[in-house]
Structures are given as C-alpha cells and as structure tokens.
Amino acid sequence: MLTTSISLPMEMLAAASLYSRMDSQHSSIDAQLCSHNGEPVSSHGNILLTPSLDLAASGTADLILLPALWRNPMPIVRRSPETIEWIRKQYLNGATFCVAGTGVALMAECGLLDHQPAATHWYYLNRLRKHYPDVLFKPHHLITRAGRIYCAGSVNSVADLMVHIIKRAMGRDIANRVAQQFSHEIRRPFEQTHYADDHTTSHGDEIIVNLQDWLRQNIQSEIDSLRMQDITGLTQRTLNRRFRDATGMSPSQYLQQLRLNHCAELLKSTDLSITEIALQSGYNDPDYFSRQFKQHYQLNPSDFRRSVRGKLFYLETQ
Numbered sequence: 001m002l003t004t005s006i007s008l009p010m011e012m013l014a015a016a017s018l019y020s021r022m023d024s025q026h027s028s029i030d031a032q033l034c035s036h037n038g039e040p041v042s043s044h045g046n047i048l049l050t051p052s053l054d055l056a057a058s059g060t061a062d063l064i065l066l067p068a069l070w071r072n073p074m075p076i077v078r079r080s081p082e083t084i085e086w087i088r089k090q091y092l093n094g095a096t097f098c099v100a101g102t103g104v105a106l107m108a109e110c111g112l113l114d115h116q117p118a119a120t121h122w123y124y125l126n127r128l129r130k131h132y133p134d135v136l137f138k139p140h141h142l143i144t145r146a147g148r149i150y151c152a153g154s155v156n157s158v159a160d161l162m163v164h165i166i167k168r169a170m171g172r173d174i175a176n177r178v179a180q181q182f183s184h185e186i187r188r189p190f191e192q193t194h195y196a197d198d199h200t201t202s203h204g205d206e207i208i209v210n211l212q213d214w215l216r217q218n219i220q221s222e223i224d225s226l227r228m229q230d231i232t233g234l235t236q237r238t239l240n241r242r243f244r245d246a247t248g249m250s251p252s253q254y255l256q257q258l259r260l261n262h263c264a265e266l267l268k269s270t271d272l273s274i275t276e277i278a279l280q281s282g283y284n285d286p287d288y289f290s291r292q293f294k295q296h297y298q299l300n301p302s303d304f305r306r307s308v309r310g311k312l313f314y315l316e317t318q
Contacts, residue, residue: 012159055083068121
C-alpha cells in the first residue's frame with residue numbers, strides 16, 4: 001500500500017477536528033487505523049503503520065478510507081476475502097467510502113461498483129477493466145462519486161476529495177482552512193473535477209442540467225435571473241424551486257460558486273492581474289469580486305495567490 005493515501009487524508013481530518021475545537025464547535029472526528037488482524041502493516045516505503053483496531057472490533061463506521069495498493073492490486077484482493085466481506089457489511093450499514101487509486105479493486109470485488117462510475121490509477125486501468133467489466137471506469141476523471149462511494153485516481157486527488165468531505169461534514173469555513181493548510185496538495189476544487197452519479201449533475205431535470213451546462217460555458221457573461229428565465233422558459237419562482245430541488249442551492253448561489261472556483265484556479269495557475277481574473281470570471285467590479293472571494297476563502301485574492309504559490313517548488317535553470 002501507499003502510506004500517503006492513508007496518512008494524508010488522516011492528517012487533513014485531524015486538522016479539521018482541531019479547527020473545529022478551536023472554534024468551540026461540537027463536531028469532531030474519531031479516526032482509527034485498522035488492519036485485518038490488528039497487526040502492524042509495512043507499506044511500500046518500509047513505513048510501519050500501527051493500527052489501533054482489527055476489522056472485527058471496528059464497529060460501524062461513518063467514513064472509511066481505503067488505501068491505494070502498490071503495483072498489481074489483484075493478488076491482495078484474492079488474499080482478502082474477510083476484508084471484502086467487511087467492506088460489504090460496512091456499506092450496507094451506511095458507511096461512506098473514500099477509495100484511493102488501485103484500492104478501487106477492493107470495492108469492485110464486492111460488486112458495489114457494478115454499473116457505477118469509478119476512477120483509478122491510469123497504469124492499471126485496462127487490467128482492472130478486464131477483471132471488472134461491469135464497472136464504469138472514467139479515465140478522464142480523477143474523482144468520481146457513486147452514491148456513498150468516492151473514488152480518487154491519485155493521492156493528490158484524495159486531498160481534493162477530502163476538502164469536499166470535510167466541507168459536507170463540518171462546513172465551508174473549516175474546509176477552506178484545511179485547504180489553505182494543505183494547499184500544496186490541493187489542485188482544483190472537487191466541484192470542478194469530479195464525475196458524479198448523484199443529484200448535483202444527474203438529477204433527472206433536463207431543463208436544469210441544460211442551464212447548468214450553459215452557466216459553465218458562459219461564466220464570463222453578464223447573467224441575471226431574467227436571462228436564466230429566458231433560457232429555461234420557467235418563471236422565477238418555478239426556476240428557483242426546481243434548481244434548488246435539483247442541486248441543493250439557488251441559481252445565483254450556484255453561479256457564484258462556479259465563478260469563485262474559476263477565480264481560484266486562475267489565481268493558482270496564471271499571472272493574470274486581479275482585475276483581469278475578475279473580468280474573465282464575470283465580475284465587472286474588482287472590489288466586489290475581492291469582497292466575495294474573501295468571504296468564501298477567508299483570504300483576499302492576493303493573499304490567496306501568495307499562500308498557494310509560496311508552497312510550490314521552483315527549479316532555477318542555469
């Protein structure tokens with residue numbers, strides 16, 4: 001197994017729990033490291049992981065992290081029938097799973113990913129497709145969601161995914177603080193990168209799906225409620241109700257999230273000025289954009305850019 005596929009998400013969860021206590025919130029995380037028989041596990045890098053529980057004593061979990069398996073995962077899968085059965089029982093008891101890389105083979109062996117989307121490491125994609133032809137592998141997505149099963153194709157994608165999990169469990173403010181702390185691992189927001197088999201993108205309301213696609217493609221344009229009514233042919237009241245039923249947020253909240261995520265990506269990956277980024281993301285007033293960005297990320301755009309880029313490696317050429 002790859003140690004970082006477990007240690008990184010556990011450290012992020014620990015940071016979230018710490019921030020929650022600092023804010024005097026009641027939400028906390030009790031994270032336990034488990035192995036099949038409770039014995040220490042040596043990882044690929046000769047790092048010894050010491051579990052606190054064996055699987056039989058683990059009880060029912062809310063969230064389970066399955067690590068990436070080193071090299072060909074199939075020999076480990078074949079040697080792990082008890083683990084496969086434990087995974088199946090935990091899922092039936094309501095657990096949510098975060099699966100890293102080739103660890104997806106463990107979930108697929110359970111049959112829980114049949115006819116469901118899944119991401120995995122590209123190197124073993126074809127081999128896993130042969131073993132599990134009913135799994136809908138998504139080679140162009142590093143993160144997938146199928147109900148309560150999240151798959152991440154790489155360790156960095158696990159970091160992206162954990163920010164989303166923390167946001168759902170503990171709120172946006174704590175998730176943003178964790179993202180800032182681990183910003184060298186965070187690449188792009190979950191909302192921009194994942195393939196979801198859930199209500200956010202596959203909710204069955206074709207009119208709202210078409211509007212979501214249009215908003216993503218026209219993020220730079222001036223967009224108001226009248227424009228969205230024209231596109232959908234719905235009244236304001238019906239549009240708001242159907243959009244919220246489908247996505248869990250209002251059209252304006254969804255558009256704001258799209259724009260702020262786009263701005264964050266441009267701050268990370270380009271040298272555009274703050275004004276240029278604002279204009280490219282549909283904000284005609286850079287001051288208003290800066291206020292909205294700070295409210296969302298707890299940093300103004302310039303500080304956000306310095307925070308992210310301060311953790312990048314720089315190779316000087318001679």
